[in-house]
Amino acid sequence: MVVVHHLNNSRSQRVLWLLEELAVPYEVKRYERDAKTLLAPPSLLKVHPLGKSPIIEDGTVTLAESGAIVSYLIDRYGGGRLIPPAATPDFWRYTYWLHYAEGSAMPLLLLRLIFGRLANGGAPWPISMVARRIASTVDGAFIAPNLKRHLDFMESELAARQWFAGSDFTAADVQMSFPLEAAAARAGLNASRPKLMAFLGRIRSREPYQRALQRGGPYQY
Helix, strand or coil: CEEEEEECCCCHHHHHHHHHHHCCCEEEEEECCCCCCCCCCHHHHHCCCCCCCCEEEECCEEEECHHHHHHHHHHHHCCCCCCCCCCCHHHHHHHHHHHHHHHHHHHHHHHHHHHHHHHCCCCCCCHHHHHHHHHHHHHHHHHHHHHHHHHHHHHHHHHHCCCCCCCCCCHHHHHHHHHHHHHHHHCCCCCCCHHHHHHHHHHHCCHHHHHHHHHHCCCCC
């Protein structure tokens, strides 16, 4: 049985979702972030040297990194489901979005999170004033315009097709769920981009998505 080492409020939620979509039996081992630092507990280091989530164990296989886990699960248990036929245009779009989620979208969202905390970190004056000024400058000059460019790009892609790889739902949509949920929570994704918001509505209404939330517990992006 697949074991998912599940950290609260982390990318491991979409691994649970993919397993639900594939109807693969799995066990959830839960870990909680430190309430102050929000870091993963040291116990995850016993599972993988980087001590981060998601991590899965499947027999002799221990695997980290969301994209690698998605690829493994689709190859091992998919039976041709949730992936377009090889060497087709949809397949290459699938491959692109599978990597884009973490390679392009998430670094900007992480920067938004870090600099947001820098601006509101509760440091004493005048350090707090300087921190807010630095955060505001970086966000205005780099983070915000790049986030807009990426959100506009994703919106235009979904204007051309219902799902990221094409007309059918695939594991690339599972992979893309986390950056878009995070963008809706802290990067200004709203009704001004109706295609992306419709995508979020579609995935949230899927029964496997809802079952994964029940298995994984309360979630905040």
